[in-house]
Each structure stands twice: as C-alpha cells, then as structure tokens.
Amino acid sequence: MVDVSGLPVLDVHAHPFLNKGAVSAEQFTDITSFGGGYGGSEDGSRIYMEAGGVTWTPEVSDEFQRIKRSTLYFTRMVNDLATFLGTSPDIESVLNERNAQVAVDYRDYVKRLWADAGLDTVIFDFGVPLPMLDIDEVSAELPIEVVPIYRIEPLIADLLKQDLTWAEFKDAYDTALSEGLSSGRYRGVKSIIAYRTGLDVSPLSRTPDQGYQALDAIKRGLGGGSMKKLRDHLLCRALELCMEYDVPMQIHTGMGDVEVNLVMCRPAYLLDLLRFPTYRGCRVLLVHTGYPYHREAAYMANVLPRTYLDISEGIPFASSAAWEIIEGAVTMAPLNKICYGSDGYQVPEIMYTSAKLGKQALQDVLNGLVAKRMLTEADAQRAAAGILSDNARELYKLG
DSSP states (O other): OOOOOOEEEEEEEEEOOOOOOOOHHHHHHHHHSSHHHHHSSSSHHHHHHHTTOOOOOHHHHHHHHHHHHHHHHHHHHHHHHHHHHHHHHHHHHHHHHHHHHHHOOOHHHHHHHHHHHHHEEEEEESSSSSOOOOOOHHHHHHEEEEEEEEEHHHHHHHTTOOOOOOHHHHHHHHHHHHHHHTTTOOOOEEEOOHTOOOOOOOOOSSSSHHHHHHHHHHHHTTTTTTTHHHHHHHHHHHHHHHHHTOOOOOOSSSOTTTTTTTTOOHHHHHHHHHHOOOGOOOOOOOGGGGGGGGGHHHHHHHHSSEEEEEOHHHHHEEEEEEEEHHHHHHSSSOOOGEEEEEBBOOOHHHHHHHHHHHHHHHHHHHHHHHTTSOOOOHHHHHHHIIIIIIHHHHHHHHO
C-alpha cells in the first residue's frame, strides 16, 4: 500500500497573509469561504449584494453565513481542525481553542498545524492581497520556507495610472520584472489574464507594435479591444523574460472567484501560444489544472514538453472532487509534471485542510492505480513524493 502520511508537502500556489489574531466564527467563515467571501469580509459580501439592489440586513448576513458553512469544504475544514485541536467538531469550539493557541504563540501554532500535514514550503503569489505585503514580514511569521513569485497585473495597473509613452511603459515593465527576477527576490512570475481578457492570446501579440498601438488607443479612449491587445502583448513579454531568467511562469486557468471569465479561462485557449516556437522553451504552470477543464490541462502537459499543472483550488474548495481532479490529471499528464497546491489565503487553516485532503485523495488514487496494475507500489510512492513536493522543487530549482 502507498502511504503518503509522512511525505513533505510543498504548496506551489498560495497567497501570503499575516497573523489576524483571534477571529470570530463569522469572520472565520467569511475569510475562509471560496473566493474570500466576495472580498474576504462581511463588507465584501455586503458591497456585492448592495450593488445588486439588495439591502444588507441581519437576515441577509445570516443567509450568507449559512450558505458558506454549508459547503463540503467548510465542513471538512472544521472537522480537520477539531481533530487537530482535540475539540468537538463545531465552529465555536474549534475557534475557541484555535484563538487561545494563537494568543499564546501564533508562530508555534502554525508550526504545529502545518507539521501535522507535512507542509514545509510555500510558493506565494504576492500580488494578492493589495497593497502587497512585505516579504520579510510574512517570512518572519511563518515557520516554513517562503518562496515569492511576481504577479504582473498589479504592475500593469500601476503603469496604466501614469502618463507614460509606450517606450517609457515598456521600459518600466521590463525593468520591474527584470530587477525582481535577477535579484532572486522572486523565483517566478504569474498572470491572471484569464480574469481580465481571457486566455485566447495570439502568439503574434508579441510584436512591440501591438503594445504601442494598444496603449495609444487606450490613452485616446478608442476602445476596440485595446486593453486585451495590451494585456496579450505584456503576457507574451513576461514569457520571454521568464525564459531569459530561466524561471517558471504561472498562468491562472479554470475556476476562480466570482469575477473570473469561466468561458475564456479554458486551458485549451493557450494551445496556440504555448506551442508557438518562440515560447516552447518557457516552463509554464497551468494553475488550478484548469478545473473544471482539468483533462484539457492534463492533455497539454502531455503534448507540450514544458507545460506543467498544479491541482490547487479544486483542492480544497471543490472538496470531494479532489479524487476526480487527481484522477483526471494523472490520466494523461506525466507524473513528474503535476504539482500539489492549495490557493490558500488569509489564514493558515485553509492550507492545512487542503494538504490533508490532497494527501488523502492522492493516496487513494495511487493505490487504485496499483490495484489496476498501472503502477507498481514503488512507482506510486515515487509519484506521490513528486506530486507533493519534488516536482515543484525541481521546477523552481529549490534544491
């Protein structure tokens, strides 16, 4: 039997956070719910509904709390925490003990929590939350290896606020990325272009003339898809810089919070771009395995030599789909190109329950493959170690 319980875990995709201290049941529900609860707080939920003409009343607030606590993911997280903390499996008992331990020593609490799941390294996308958290401050609070990556969208937003010529814009964009990567401060790059203008990016967008034309049209208020043209060009440029500095590029695919373009986030839209000769040398990680289009991502990892995938977000937020996601990934993707991730944020408990769920589902799937004689036990044990940590360590050259 394959046993993954003692294997270390590298979380290849999460978002940084600082100690929030004691949290109420309502706060914990909001900040741990999928998508951060329409902004990660009751205010975010309120703003979302009020924009639709719904008056935010205590009854509506209670409705949101019941909805968020009724997911399999949330129930599983409370049960996992109750087992770890030695309490009854209800949110109030769990948080009473959680808050007491955080008050005594937050760093020690996180150390014990994550050690119970084997979590020892996290690759953090520092583009969320905004304003960006300080890397050193985050690292000081967390008892694990922190590996930062650079999200391009906040940089693009900042540059668009300035009155820059195309030459100035391009130089500022290149300089910011180059300095972040050459210094070793950031170990990779990420884009969420799927949230903005979709993944149907033509490789011909790489021409600087497209960037010039797009920025000029934006400044003149001409529209005509100019923002998409600019973002497509800047994604191409980011891929080129990733190759220059020999670091991976993460691209969001598939599910996301309420604003994601779920139609245009299918991994298959990236095929023309990633198989274009110019970009064949770039190591690209398809974030979230494109779930619910995860079989597309698995196919792409098979036919595109430097395309990888991670199983984050679907694990833990799609809860019982964890088995389906892993089964879909291993069907075609080379086992050494699949990486574990959570997409955790705000508090350490999300990443904890994700690692526990991910290990359980991975062990079950691999043992099933051994029973079907697709893998030997030794094959499956190596695959487990790779998916949980070793593959990402090799991809990001973490040793």
